[in-house]
Amino acid sequence: MLAVELFKLVRRLRTWMSIGLICALPLVVAIFIAITHLEPPPGSGSAFLSAVLNEGQLYPAAALALVLPVFLPVAVAVVAGESVAGEASAGTLRYLLARPVGRTRLLVAKLAAVTAFTTLAVLAVTVTSYATGVLILGPSRAAAVGTAPGGITGSIAPGAGGSPTAGLQAGAAVTSLSGAPLTTLELGERVLGAMAFITVSMLGVAAIAIFLSTLTDSALGAALGALAVLVASEVLVTLNAASAVQPYLPTRYWLAWIDFFRQPIFWRDIQRGFAIQAVYVVVFLAAAWANFATKDITA
C-alpha cells in the first residue's frame, strides 16, 4: 500500500510543482543578495542569512530557515489535507476500501507518503540551495568580504576547494554559530541533523491535516484548518501571556534545528522538538483513526 501511495505521489504534477516553488524562494533570495550585497543585519531577518554572504556553504541552512515558517508547512498541509478528503471527493476512497485496503493501513500509508514528500522537499531545498550558495554566493564571496565578523576563515567544500580558497588557511573550517570552527564532515552531519529535525517538525502539521482530512470531504478545508492551527500556534508562541501552554505548541521548537549549528550541539530543545512532534503525531493519528475507522463512507 505504501508503494501505491508513493507511486501516486511521484506521478502527480502538483508534487513537483510545489517542491519547485519551495526551492525557488531561496534561489530568488540568493540572487537578490548576490546582486545587491545588501545583507540583513546580524540578528534580524531569517536565521543564517547574514552569515551566508561570508560563507556560501551555509546557504542550505539559511534556505531551510527561509522555507520553514510558511512554504514548507503550506505544502505539507496541502498534501496531507488532500490525503483522505481528496480520495473521498474523487470517489477513489470507496474503491480503495472495497479492494480492500484496511482503514488503519490507509491512514498509516498516507502519513508515510506525506513524510516521504516532506523529506523530498527538504532534501531538494538543501541540494539546490547548496548549489546556489556555492555558485552564486560562493566561497569567492567569502574571499571578497575578507575578514568577516565571527572569524570565518574559509572553505574546504569538495568541488569548491582549490582556486578561490588558495589564499586562505588550508584545512580551515566553517564556523558554527558559537564561533568555533566546524569541519566539513561536522557541517554535513549537522545539515543532515537539521534536515531530519525539520522533516519531523512537519509531521505534527501532517497529522493534524490528516485528521481533519478524515472529518471532511474537502481537501482544501482540511489543509486550511491545519494551517489555521499553525498560525494560532505561531501567535501564541510569541505571546507572553500564553507561556503556560507554549511548551505544548506544535511550532514551539520549530527553530531548535539551529542548535545543530552550535558547538557543541545544544540538544535540549532538539530533543523536546522531536518529542512534541511525536506526541502530535500519535494523538492526531489516533484521533484520525478513531474517526475514520467507524465512519460511514458515503462519498
Next chain:
Amino acid sequence: MITTDNLTKRFGRVEAVRQVSLDVREGDRYGLLGPNGSGKSTLVRMLLGLVYATSGSISVLGEPVPRRVGRVLPSIGALIEEPAAYPQLSGRANLRLLDAAGPRGSRRTRRRRVDEALEQVGLAGIDRRPVRAYSLGMRQRLGLAAALVRRPRLLILDEPTNGLDPRGIRDIRELLTSLNAAGVTVFLSSHLLGEVSALCTRIGVLDSGSLVLQDELAALQQPTGRVLITTDDPERAAVTLDGLVERRDGADLVVRSPDPAALNARLVAAGVPVRSLAAERRSLEQIVLDVTGAGADQFGVPAAAEREAAC
C-alpha cells in the same frame, strides 16, 4: 451469497434502509430495483462494509459483514455508484494501482488479469490514454474492468450501465450474462426497468428504503390467464369465442383463457385468420408499479423504451 436480516440504516432522523431482508442465491442475476433515493446505494455500501448498519445483520459469501469484510472483499468485484479513477493516470495504470493496493492481487498474474479485464469491457487498445481524456462511457467500462480484475465470485454493481450508449448497454449485458454462465453471481441495482428485465433472473424492489417485493422474475411473470389475439376478422372471432372476450379494440381482442393453444385451434377450425396470438404476461413495469407508489417516470421507463427502439 448475500443475505441480510432486518437491515436498517438511519442517517440522523432519515431512515435510508428499513428492515431489509435480502436473499441473493449463488448463480443469481439479481436486480435490485428502486427509484432514485430509495436506498439502493446505501444498501450496496452496507454490503461492502463502507457504511455501517444501524441494526440488523449482513452475511456475504458466508461471512458476517462488516466484521469479516476483509475476508470476503477480495472475492467481490464492485461498482459503487459512479466509477472513479485517478485522472492523471492511464486506464491501465489505474487498474494496476488498484490491484496493487489490496491483498491477493498477485503481481505475477497482474498484467494478464488487467489485460483480460480491459479486453472484457472493450477497452483494450485505448487503455494508455489518461483517464482525464475518457468519455463517460469509457469511464464506466473502466469501472467495470476494475471490478473484474480480481476475477471475483460475486459482482456487486450499482447502476452498471450508467452513461453507456445502447451498444455499450448490450455489450455489458452480454458480458454479465456470460460471466454468470461461468459461475459468477451478479447483484446489480438499477432504476432502469428495461435493463433489469433484460438481464436479471431474480428481482427485489426497494421503495423508500423497504424491500416490498423479492422473487424470481419468471414466477412474477406467469401468464395472467388472458390471451391477446390480433385478427383480420374480429367479428367472427368474437362470435366464435363468445363469452370469453373481455375487451375488443379494433383488430385486437383480449380473451380470458388459460390455454392459448386450444384457443388457437378453435379459431382456426372456425376459419378465423389469426395474425398473432400470445399469452398475456405482466410487464416488469406493471409488477413494480403494483407494489410501489412511485410514478413510472422515476423508473426511467421512457428512457428504457427509447433504448429498445434504438437497439
